[in-house]
Each structure stands twice: as C-alpha cells, then as structure tokens.
Amino acid sequence: xxxxxxxxxxxxxxxxxxxxxxxxxxxxxxxxxxxxxxxxxxxxxxxxxxxxxxxxxxxxxxxxxxxxxxxxxxxxxxxxxxxxxxxxxxxxxxxxxxxxxxxxx
Amino acid sequence: xxxxxxxxxxxxxxxxxxxxxxxxxxxxxxxxxxxxxxxxxxxxxxxxxxxxxxxxxxxxxxxxxxxxxxxxxxxxxxxxxxxxxxxxxxxxxxxxxxxxxxxxxxxxxxxxxxxxxxxxxxxxxxxxxxxxxxxxxxxxxxxxxxxxxxxxxxxxxxxxxxxxxxxxxxxxxxxxxxxxxx
Numbered sequence: 001x002x003x004x005x006x007x008x009x010x011x012x013x014x015x016x017x018x019x020x021x022x023x024x025x026x027x028x029x030x031x032x033x034x035x036x037x038x039x040x041x042x043x044x045x046x047x048x049x050x051x052x053x054x055x056x057x058x059x060x061x062x063x064x065x066x067x068x069x070x071x072x073x074x075x076x077x078x079x080x081x082x083x084x085x086x087x088x089x090x091x092x093x094x095x096x097x098x099x100x101x102x103x104x105x
Numbered sequence: 106x107x108x109x110x111x112x113x114x115x116x117x118x119x120x121x122x123x124x125x126x127x128x129x130x131x132x133x134x135x136x137x138x139x140x141x142x143x144x145x146x147x148x149x150x151x152x153x154x155x156x157x158x159x160x161x162x163x164x165x166x167x168x169x170x171x172x173x174x175x176x177x178x179x180x181x182x183x184x185x186x187x188x189x190x191x192x193x194x195x196x197x198x199x200x201x202x203x204x205x206x207x208x209x210x211x212x213x214x215x216x217x218x219x220x221x222x223x224x225x226x227x228x229x230x231x232x233x234x235x236x237x238x239x240x241x242x243x244x245x246x247x248x249x250x251x252x253x254x255x256x257x258x259x260x261x262x263x264x265x266x267x268x269x270x271x272x273x274x275x276x277x278x279x280x281x282x283x284x285x286x287x
Contacts, residue, residue, distance in 0.1 A: 003241055008206055014268050015267045017270065023285065030270055032273055032274065032275070033282070034272070034274075034277075035271060035272050036272075036273050037272045041280070043280060044284060045283045045285040045286065048286050052146070056281065057115070057118075058253060062250055062253070063246060064122075065124050065282055066242050066245050066246060067242070069215075069242075070238075071131075071237075072127040072128070073133070074130075075130050076123055076127050079119070079126070080123070080155065083119055085246065086250075099285075101285075102285075
C-alpha cells in the first residue's frame with residue numbers, strides 16, 4: 001500500500017515516505033494531523049491510499065514452476081494454487097486500502 | 106468489440122500460460138526431470154541459495170532504511186533495527202529448508218534404477234510423503250515470492266519518488282480541516 005496526496009499546484013500525485021493503516025494512525029505517526037510536503041500544507045484527510053501489489057501473475061508463475069516436480073498435473077495445480085494465493089494477497093491489500101480511505105480523525 | 110472489452114485478459118493469459126506450460130511438461134517430461142535433477146545436484150546448492158537470499162534481504166533492508174543507527178539512540182530505538190537485522194535469517198532459512206525437503210521428495214518420487222532410488226524419508230508412507238511435498242511446495246512458494254518482492258524492490262528504481270513528511274503545529278496551519286478523500 002502506498003499513500004499519496006495530489007500536489008496543490010500541479011495536481012500530480014506526491015507519495016509519502018511513510019505508511020499507516022488508518023488516517024488516525026498516520027496523524028499519530030507524523031505527530032500532527034497537519035503536515036508539510038514539498039512546501040505545501042496538507043491534512044491527513046487529503047491523503048489517499050492505493051494498492052501497490054500485483055501478486056496474481058507472479059504467484060501463478062512461481063506456483064507453476066514449483067509444480068514442475070509433479071509433472072503436467074503439478075504445473076496446473078501449482079499454478080492455480082499460486083495464482084489463488086497471490087490473488088488472496090492482492091485482496092488483502094485492497095481491503096487495507098479501503099480501510100485507510102474510509103477512515104478519518 | 107464490446108464483448109472483447111468485457112474479457113478479463115489477465116485471467117485469460119493465466120489460463121493460456123498454464124495450459125501451454127502443462128502441455129510442454131507433458132511433451133518434455135523426461136528432459137524436465139533431468140533438468141530438475143541437475144538443479145538439485147548443483148554443488149553447495151543450499152549454501153549458494155541461502156547466501157544469495159541473505160544478501161538480497163540485507164540489501165533490501167538497507168535500501169528501505171530499516172537499519173538506522175545514530176549515536177544518541179535509546180535502547181528501545183536501538184533494539185528495533187537490531188531485531189530487523191536479525192530477522193534477515195528468516196527468508197534464507199525457509200528457502201534452504203524447502204530446497205532440502207524438495208530434493209528429498211523429488212528423489213523419493215522420481216528416483217529409479219538408472220540414477221538410483223534414494224529414500225530420504227524411509228519411515229514415511231506414501232501419503233505422508235505427499236503431505237511433506239505439499240508443505241514443501243508452500244514453503245518454497247512463500248520464500249520465493251518474498252525473495253522476488255525483495256529483488257524487485259531492491260534492484261528496480263522506484264517509479265515514484267517518496268517525499269519526506271514534516272509535521273506542522275496547529276498554530277501554523279492555514280485553512281480548515283478538509284473532508285476525508287477516498
């Protein structure tokens with residue numbers, strides 16, 4: 001998960017160098033609800049979370065390679081299970097993003 | 106065209122990739138078994154794999170600045186990076202352990218008269234060895250995924266630059282608290 005704000009001048013995403021599960025936790029980590037980034041003032045309410053993971057494909061490939069030991073069926077089972085585990089990890093990340101974005105202080 | 110837009114291509118590619126890989130494995134099963142055997146017979150494989158994993162994990166921690174030390178640190182502040190430094194052994198040990206177990210299961214499952222049947226687990230029945238294989242595959246999977254993530258985050262330059270955040274006291278704030286964005 002990555003946290004960012006929209007730059008007040010350029011509207012481009014500026015990413016924060018810290019991560020927190022909620023906006024309240026972010027304020028506690030920073031030490032204040034308000035912070036400065038690239039010369040602009042922001043409130044933690046302006047911080048948005050986005051997902052930074054894509055484990056589905058990697059999981060399917062790694063699972064398929066491990067499944068090679070088990071032959072053709074092993075490749076299918078390993079790839080499917082690897083993809084499922086990767087997908088589950090992506091869903092967990094999506095839940096974390098949703099939790100952050102629906103939080104406030 | 107509208108139908109094509111509705112297709113989830115990511116899953117289509119995974120289905121095609123797995124089918125293709127499975128067909129290749131069926132066609133070249135002998136060559137693949139020989140390749141896996143050659144891989145397991147690499148001299149000092151465990152030391153090489155564990156060493157590479159340890160180096161990548163430490164480099165990743167250095168890049169992510171998890172190992173911060175300063176002369177004025179309190180004991181608690183000093184303990185955090187030390188614990189982080191010590192945790193680097195977790196991934197290499199998992200990888201080495203899974204390679205050793207996979208080697209045993211592979212030899213027991215595929216070994217024959219031509220290159221020798223080696224029984225790593227002589228007191229285990231067939232289904233017990235199957236379960237060892239499943240656990241080994243899982244350990245292999247999590248350690249390789251962890252290693253891949255570390256390699257990606259260590260070797261690739263960040264596409265996005267992360268900026269440092271500085272707290273502002275309430276007296277210096279200009280403006281009102283905005284509504285939360287989502």
